[in-house]
Amino acid sequence: MSSNKDNQPIFILADNTKRTTGREAQRMNILAAKLVAETVRTTLGPKGMDKMLVDSVGSITVTNDGVTILEEMNIDHPSAKMIVEIAKTQEDEVGDGTTTAVVLAGELLKKAEGLLDQEIHPTVIAKGYRLAAEKAREVLNAMAENITFEDDDLLGKIAMTAMTGKGAEASKELLSGLVVKAVKRVSSKHKDGISIDQDDIKIEKKLGGGVEESSLIEGIALDKERVHSSMPKKVESAKIALIDSAIEVKSTEIDAKISISDPEKMQAFLDMEENMLRKMVDRIAASKASVVFCQKGIDDTAQHFLAKKGILAARRVTKSDLEKLSKATGGKIINDLSDLQEKDLGKAGVVEEVRFGDEQMILVKDCKNPKSVTLLVRGSTEHVVAEVKRAVEDAIGDTIAALRSQKVVAGAGAPEIELAKSLHKFSESFGGREQLAIKAFAEAMEVIPRTLAENAGLDPIDVLTELRAAHDKKSNWSGINVFSGKVMDAWKEGVLEPLKIKTQAVSSAAEVAVMILRIDDVIAGGPDKMPVLGQGGMPPGGMGEY
Ligand code: ADP
Ligand code: MG
Secondary structure (H helix, E strand, C coil): CCCCCCCCCCCHHHHHHHEEHHHHHHHHHHHHHHHHHHHHHHCCCCCCCEEEECCCCCCEEEECCCCHHHHCCCCCCHHHHHHHHHHHHHHHHCCCCCHHHHHHHHHHHHHHHHHHHCCCCCHHHHHHHEEEEEEEHHHHHHCEEECCCCCCHHHHHHHHHHCCCCCCHHHHHHHHHHHHHHHHHCEEEEEEEEEEEEHEEEEEEEEEHHHHHCCEEEEEEECCCCCCCCCCCCEEEEEEECCCCEEECCCCCCCCCCCCCCCCHHHHHHHHHHHHHHHHHHHHHCCCCEEEEEEHHHHHHHHHHHHHHCCCCCCCHHHHHHHHHHHHHCCCEEEEEEHHHHCCCCCEEEEEEEECCCCCEEEEECCCCCEEEEEEEEEEEEEHHHHHHHHHHHHHHHHHHHHHCCCCEEEECHHHHHHHHHHHHHCCCHHHHHHHHHHHHHHHHHHHHHHHHHHHCHEEEEEHHHHHEEEHHHCCCCCCCCEEEEECCCCCCCEEEEHHHHHHHHHHHHHHHHHHHHHCEEEEHHHHHHCCCCCCCCCCCCCCCC
16 A cells, blocks of 8 residues: 555555565565474484374375475465475485475575574575575585496495485395396486486385385386286287277267167177177287287176187276386387277287285286386385385485486585585685675584484584584594484495485575575465465474474
């Protein structure tokens, strides 16, 4: 609202618009962002706790994974959502380090609040943070060590670090071996580097058995069984039809009632249906297919005909599996059966139904494209396999990130202490308020080792003091051993992470912090649109600590 010279008020916003401005807007936004960070903070590191999330229909997820927690939480506040976005970016770019990114963002905002209280203008803080973030990337790059494609030992350690303290912990040796093998299998080396398509690795969960029974299958494993027990269990030199329409006689779109008075007419009607199905199966057989994977249903009668022709068939194969099969076997996904030709069929050395625990799976092995693998994750309960799968995904993401850039750092808080140290030094070349902002950024980096220590039940002040002293003596990889509480050489102990996990986390945390800081006006288009803390599934204090 403003007024002109006749003292007539002018309204530029609708009646029910809510608006907060200035310090108040900043305070609310920072608070919301900090709450998000506070929520995931307790899960950081090998000694981090898990969260149990229950959705609106009562299904339960038990997880330690930052991005999973935030996605399931249904966060509503706009600036809190911006923090969730960085977890998603981190997940897409690296596949791990989501908690780190969020915790860093929360701490950067917390430190910024202190600066705002000292009347330092947000644009000055933003500038300092940007300079610091750029310098941080430089420092991390300079610290990083090289890794080669052949270095299975280091790659294994990277995969293992990703799984430490997660559901996969107990079998991390086995799983990290599988992860490295899978990633290398789908990579190709060429003169400009290494190209890897993560989609070539399928992760399939199978209940039953222990995590230690997880295995790597060269080819594609489908959580399916043959539709008919007299179909062959194993087909060699398989020619595979990939069909995304139903092998059924289409029921009419509109509910039509057919009244048949004469039993002969009834028979004729059934015969006609049977004939149509027979023709469909004949068409498949004519293409020389010996295996059928169908995305939709397969009619009972058609199943019977397929079995008689000695064709192995599975129905309701997911779209993504059908796409993976297409890539692996070189087959084309066909919608209209009358288009099916021999050249559309995919090829695989063996397709067979195999028993895992009490259940069957269909394995498609020796595919035309040998770069397809399935990591079969086993576990005794639904929650266990789901969490192991998430840990394995993190490990795959880290291994791929390490191979892509061929740069690795040690973890356990070592790089963050080194960053704090280098950025403090860097800040001295700036004057006044900018220097304060860079210093605040430097201090914020220490939230990672501090949280690792806190989550392990250690005294964070003692730990940080010891770590700083070690880094002053130039041992760059000094990190915290969360099991003994002592300072360790994180590199020697094999706590390794891809460089990208750190550079991405620092960059996106700084970006979102700056973005939130620069907001001084929140205008919401209706009373129910106004962000209110404590609503929308995020009570103050996050989800509570336990
Ligand atoms: P994020 O979602 O950020 O990946 P994690 O819960 O996986 O969160 O924790 C990652 C942090 O744990 C990293 O800082 C990493 O260096 C540290 N970490 C992993 N393994 C160890 C270990 N064995 N000892 C100490 N720190 C570790
Ligand atoms: Mg992790």
